[in-house]
Amino acid sequence: MQTTISPAKDRVNNIVLVHGAFADGSGWQRVYTILKARGYRVSVVGNPNTSVEEDVLATQRVLDRQDGPCILVGHSYGGAIITTAGNSAKVAGLVYVAAFAPDKGETLGALLASYPHDPLSGIGEPVDGFVWYDLEKFHAGFAGDLSREESEFMSDSQVPVAASAFGHVFGEPAWRSKPTWYIAASQDHSIPPALERFFGKRTGGTFSEIDGSHLIFISHPEEVATVIEAAAVNALIPARN
Known part of the structure; x- marks a missing residue:
């Protein structure tokens, strides 16, 4: 018999997951499955x-x-x-996972350029207006703690990102007005850990760090899901006071 979990009244019950460059929404499957089992309504954005x-x-x-x-x-x-x-207005809180958190007036290119280039990074030069991740560097630079087979499939099914x-x-960034977890x-x-720590400190929210590759949400889904759940449980607390 399947057990139905009733949503808690004192938490945010809706979770929306957004993938990054060179990937698609299927990478969220492990986190999605964990959160669904905990009674959350989870949606995955298929951003192009x-x-x-x-x-x-x-x-x-x-x-x-x-x-x-x-x-x-x-x-x-x-x-x-x-x-x-x-x-x-639908968003009660934000969770950044090895992610950019730009401020007003900033660009992603300038943020990346402000830190030393990592030789393992495979972020390529634009081709016809889009940027691809180097197939030869994908495993080491993007998915180092996944199996080579899983990394190879992801590299061959990658979604390029617009150079623009x-x-x-x-x-104006949402993290200035919404509770934030990083x-x-x-x-x-792919994104310098030092830059991620800078983002985490600047957003002023709850910061944590996982010893893993750029794809920590795939290699450490339980830990990432736990932070997302902490956001769901705590995001509305200021509104109650």
């Missing part, structure tokens, strides 16, 4: 990675379908998306 504006609109369409407040979660470039989309995303100038990846070779 065609521009910041279009990716924000794709996220907004999913937010509009929520039946109440939600926790908005972004990985990598998905963090840039939730930084804008998170200004929606790196030059997009961001407006998870850094200490073995990240």
Whole structure:
């Protein structure tokens, strides 16, 4: 007999997950399964990675379908998306997973350029307006703690990101007005861990770090899901006071 878990009244019951560049929504499956088992209503955005504006609109369409407040979660470039989309009244809190958290007036390209280049990073040069991740560097630079077989499938099914995303100038960030949780990846070779720690400190929310690759939400789904649940349980507390 299947057990139905009743949503808790004192937590946010809707979770919206946003993937990053060079990936698609299927990477969230392990986190999705854990959160569903804990009684959450979980939605995964299929953002096209065609521009910041279009990716924000794709996220907004999913937010509009929520039946109440939600926790908005972004990985990598998905963090840039939730930084804008998170200004929606539907969003009660934000969770950044090895993600960009730009401030007003910043660009992702300039943020990356402000730290030494990691030789393992496979973020390539634009081709016809899109950026791909180097197939030869994908495992070491992007998915170092996944199996080579899983990494190979992800590299061959990657979704390129619009080069324009790196030059997009961001407006007022949602993390300035919404409760925020940030998870850094200490073995990240795509976004510098030092930059992630900077984001985590600057957003002023709850910070944690996982010893894993850029894809910590796949390699450490229980730990990531636990932080997301902490956000769901605590995001509405200020509103109750």
